[in-house]
Amino acid sequence: MSKDIKIKKGLDIQLVGEAEQTVADAPQSRTYVIKPSDFHLVTPKMLLKEGASFKAGEPLFYAKKDESIKFVSPVSGTLTEIKRGAKRVITHLIIEADGTGATVEHSKIDVNSASADAIKERMLESGLWPFIKQRPYDIIASTKTTPDAIFISGHNSAPLAPDYNFSLKGKEAQLQAAITALSKLTSGKVYLGVAKASNSVFNKLSEVEMHTVSGPHPSGNVGTQINKIAPVNKGETVWTITPENLVIIGELFLTGKFNPERIISVSGSEVKAPKYYKTKIGAEVSTFAYSAGIKGDNVRMISGNVLTGNQVSADGHLGYYHNEFVVVPEGDDYELFGWNKPVFNKISSSRALTFSWLFPNKKYDLDTNTNGEHRAFVVTGNYEEVFPLDIYPLQLLKACMVQDLDAMEALGMYEVAPEDFALTEFVCVSKQPHQAIIRKGLDLMHEEIG
Amino acid sequence: MGLKEKLHGIKEDFKGKKMAPAFNALHTFLYTPNETTHNGSHIRAVDDLKRTMNTVIMALVPVLIWGIFNAGYQHYAAVDAANGIIREASLFGNFFTWDNFTMGAITVLPLVIVSYLVGLGVEFVFAVIKGHEVEEGYLVTGMLVPLIVPVDIPLWMLAVAVVFGVVIGKEVFGGTGMNILNPALTIRAFLFFAYPTWMSGDKVWVHGANAVVGTPDAISGETILGAYAQNSSVVYDFADKFFGFIPGSVGETSTFLIILGGLFLMFTKIASWRIIFSAIVGAAVMGLIFNGVVDQGWIAEGSKFYGLMSTPFWEHLIIGGIAFGIVYMATDPVSGAQTNKGKYWYGFLIGFLSIMIRVFNPAYPEGVFLAILLMNVFAPTIDHYVVQANVKKRMKRLKLKTA
Numbered sequence: 001m002s003k004d005i006k007i008k009k010g011l012d013i014q015l016v017g018e019a020e021q022t023v024a025d026a027p028q029s030r031t032y033v034i035k036p037s038d039f040h041l042v043t044p045k046m047l048l049k050e051g052a053s054f055k056a057g058e059p060l061f062y063a064k065k066d067e068s069i070k071f072v073s074p075v076s077g078t079l080t081e082i083k084r085g086a087k088r089v090i091t092h093l094i095i096e097a098d099g100t101g102a103t104v105e106h107s108k109i110d111v112n113s114a115s116a117d118a119i120k121e122r123m124l125e126s127g128l129w130p131f132i133k134q135r136p137y138d139i140i141a142s143t144k145t146t147p148d149a150i151f152i153s154g155h156n157s158a159p160l161a162p163d164y165n166f167s168l169k170g171k172e173a174q175l176q177a178a179i180t181a182l183s184k185l186t187s188g189k190v191y192l193g194v195a196k197a198s199n200s201v202f203n204k205l206s207e208v209e210m211h212t213v214s215g216p217h218p219s220g221n222v223g224t225q226i227n228k229i230a231p232v233n234k235g236e237t238v239w240t241i242t243p244e245n246l247v248i249i250g251e252l253f254l255t256g257k258f259n260p261e262r263i264i265s266v267s268g269s270e271v272k273a274p275k276y277y278k279t280k281i282g283a284e285v286s287t288f289a290y291s292a293g294i295k296g297d298n299v300r301m302i303s304g305n306v307l308t309g310n311q312v313s314a315d316g317h318l319g320y321y322h323n324e325f326v327v328v329p330e331g332d333d334y335e336l337f338g339w340n341k342p343v344f345n346k347i348s349s350s351r352a353l354t355f356s357w358l359f360p361n362k363k364y365d366l367d368t369n370t371n372g373e374h375r376a377f378v379v380t381g382n383y384e385e386v387f388p389l390d391i392y393p394l395q396l397l398k399a400c401m402v403q404d405l406d407a408m409e410a411l412g413m414y415e416v417a418p419e420d421f422a423l424t425e426f427v428c429v430s431k432q433p434h435q436a437i438i439r440k441g442l443d444l445m446h447e448e449i450g
Numbered sequence: 451m452g453l454k455e456k457l458h459g460i461k462e463d464f465k466g467k468k469m470a471p472a473f474n475a476l477h478t479f480l481y482t483p484n485e486t487t488h489n490g491s492h493i494r495a496v497d498d499l500k501r502t503m504n505t506v507i508m509a510l511v512p513v514l515i516w517g518i519f520n521a522g523y524q525h526y527a528a529v530d531a532a533n534g535i536i537r538e539a540s541l542f543g544n545f546f547t548w549d550n551f552t553m554g555a556i557t558v559l560p561l562v563i564v565s566y567l568v569g570l571g572v573e574f575v576f577a578v579i580k581g582h583e584v585e586e587g588y589l590v591t592g593m594l595v596p597l598i599v600p601v602d603i604p605l606w607m608l609a610v611a612v613v614f615g616v617v618i619g620k621e622v623f624g625g626t627g628m629n630i631l632n633p634a635l636t637i638r639a640f641l642f643f644a645y646p647t648w649m650s651g652d653k654v655w656v657h658g659a660n661a662v663v664g665t666p667d668a669i670s671g672e673t674i675l676g677a678y679a680q681n682s683s684v685v686y687d688f689a690d691k692f693f694g695f696i697p698g699s700v701g702e703t704s705t706f707l708i709i710l711g712g713l714f715l716m717f718t719k720i721a722s723w724r725i726i727f728s729a730i731v732g733a734a735v736m737g738l739i740f741n742g743v744v745d746q747g748w749i750a751e752g753s754k755f756y757g758l759m760s761t762p763f764w765e766h767l768i769i770g771g772i773a774f775g776i777v778y779m780a781t782d783p784v785s786g787a788q789t790n791k792g793k794y795w796y797g798f799l800i801g802f803l804s805i806m807i808r809v810f811n812p813a814y815p816e817g818v819f820l821a822i823l824l825m826n827v828f829a830p831t832i833d834h835y836v837v838q839a840n841v842k843k844r845m846k847r848l849k850l851k852t853a
Contacts, residue, residue, distance in 0.1 A: 233847055307492070311489055334457075339482050346496035349495055354496050366493040366494075369482070372494075372498020373485065373583055376625065378585075378784055380722075380788040381724075381788075392840060395788075395789075395837055411840070425494075428495075429501075430499060433488075436490055
């Protein structure tokens with residue numbers, strides 16, 4: 001059964017430097033890094049000491065709050081350093097790959113006949129669990145609750161986003177295995193939002209409820225789809241998983257091996273030859289960045305997409321959840337009369353001497369300048385234009401800022417994740433950090449209520 | 451070393467010091483800052499608050515220029531009238547003249563200068579004391595203030611009112627974005643209630659009228675609303691009223707230019723079309739109700755309400771300050787309703803109440819500023835009910851699930 005979700009509110013940000021649909025093998029990465037900060041609110045408890053050697057798929061640490069959630073190494077090698085930051089918080093686990101490719105072998109599980117408990121246990125012990133995120137709070141799913149539904153977005157509408165139909169081509173079997181397995185873990189359904197395409201890798205999947213989504217970004221955000229299909233109520237929990245992680249989950253059930261391989265898109269206006277690369281979670285970004293070529297010196301490298309990703313340095317590593325790498329120009333320069341002259345080369349949601357409304361299909365080369373200073377909330381009504389959820393964004397942001405838990409709950413905080421506020425942040429005239437505000441609000445709620 | 455690098459050096463020197471916001475406020479007028487995004491959205495849209503406020507000012511400039519010429523024109527027209535000469539307005543014949551401009555400029559420009567100097571001075575002081583950047587809110591307020599006061603207001607009075615309006619109307623609430631009342635209207639209200647003899651009556655609307663009161667040269671400086679309220683006949687025809695060859699506050703007279711400004715603001719998406727549209731509807735509805743009352747013969751011709759009640763509903767929209775108020779002040783996003791649904795109600799009630807106050811308060815027939823201030827106070831209430839509808843929907847969904 002297919003139901004259509006048509007999104008009208010939103011904004012497609014067209015950027016130059018889209019990845020060409022060819023895949024190259026990224027050069028072998030010498031080191032791999034796992035950053036516990038990728039796993040929000042997880043305090044790592046180390047299972048291995050510095051200097052220990054291990055196979056790919058061997059647990060490195062577990063979550064302090066829930067020992068059963070294990071985090072495994074993407075490659076075989078040696079743990080050379082545990083870097084700590086302020087208050088001795090572990091910031092980086094640096095793994096030197098030995099290149100042998102030795103992998104922990106789990107027994108194969110037939111997902112069609114296996115019980116829910118067997119599937120859950122296997123996912124926990126093999127390090128697949130962290131791929132499952134839950135709402136409320138947008139954190140790694142709790143092992144104690146059974147989700148009311150599982151949502152997967154098979155449509156990526158973010159600017160410069162990789163095309164799933166290309167990057168996941170040929171992975172239908174893995175996707176199906178993962179979906180079958182996950183469908184046993186929920187009391188409800190597994191929902192899958194897909195864009196209309198005849199050659200979609202998602203078309204033949206079963207045991208899911210398919211919804212065709214169309215419209216501008218954020219139509220591909222899983223939060224938008226949840227809100228339109230079955231919004232999260234107080235007391236309910238839903239899980240969200242991205243398709244590239246479904247592939248890893250499915251592969252483990254089919255082969256018994258943890259294979260953190262990903263086809264990521266390397267894109268952005270500062271990339272010489274934007275295309276797709278085959279690499280692994282935690283790999284050095286320099287392996288594919290310099291293979292694709294970086295144009296300028298003063299650039300912003302982003303692991304993840306340009307609206308929600310993390311800034312990485314040239315010697316940084318690909319994030320645990322990221323399937324794209326973007327390089328855009330750094331915008332740390334002044335602009336003469338930038339606030340009042342007519343603007344043709346930047347995107348605007350208004351028409352205040354900004355002319356991007358005249359060229360809906362033009363592709364822009366945006367830099368990281370904020371185009372203005374931080375201000376109090378003044379303008380109203382512009383967030384609503386890009387925010388399709390049935391939630392009042394300005395009011396919810398204000399509730400978060402004043403830490404009013406009752407108002408946050410009433411206004412729909414359980415339904416949102418920071419990424420849902422990426423576009424309102426983009427258009428914000430007052431240059432407020434919406435995603436950070438929402439993240440803080442969710443953390444406060446989690447601490448006080450969850 | 452270029453200007454850009456020099457200023458950058460000065461900015462670095464000021465960093466962390468008390469006067470940094472003051473320097474940055476001036477610096478950012480020349481250059482948009484070199485600030486970059488951190489994690490979160492790495493790219494940002496081009497619009498900032500300066501651009502937003504600047505767009506409103508651009509929409510106000512034609513009105514200001516017209517106000518300058520009109521101040522001169524009304525002065526000379528009144529002088530002529532006092533001498534028994536009736537003038538026929540003509541745009542290039544006797545309106546856009548050098549005499550009108552110089553006379554208007556020496557009366558209007560001091561208002562603009564005092565408004566900006568005093569208001570921005572207060573803003574800078576507060577920014578330095580509180581250590582935040584100077585917010586752009588006053589750029590628009592400072593332009594609105596001279597346009598909504600009578601030409602002959604003494605400058606000290608204006609200065610006192612601006613200080614009151616910015617401090618009490620805005621800074622005590624936490625500055626731009628936090629205020630409950632529109633600061634420009636707070637200033638106007640302060641003037642009205644603190645110096646009522648100056649702000650009402652018929653002698654302040656035309657330059658020079660007050661100075662010659664009681665002398666044989668006395669000139670009439672009455673506004674159309676004043677004339678209607680006193681049931682006396684109005685000497686201006688439709689074109690005069692629509693294009694603005696009439697006495698009144700500096701910026702309110704030319705409905706034509708205000709409409710152009712309003713269209714520009716709606717097109718640029720700076721002003722909410724919802725508020726403007728529904729306010730016009732609200733004013734028309736109230737006007738039609740009063741016209742109906744007059745048609746029914748419920749009110750005698752001698753009644754003190756008759757003059758304004760019998761004014762056709764469409765004429766209400768082009769005389770007095772209602773068009774100016776709806777386009778430039780009701781649309782203030784901070785003090786207005788903040789939800790899209792709330793904006794319809796907010797605008798409608800502003801239009802509705804403006805005409806009601808205008809008709810029922812003949813002593814001071816300019817109701818629009820009181821109507822907007824009143825609705826400023828009620829805007830959070832309107833928003834509350836709009837948001838509660840969304841909250842209730844969410845609760846209902848939960849109940850359906852658990853039931």
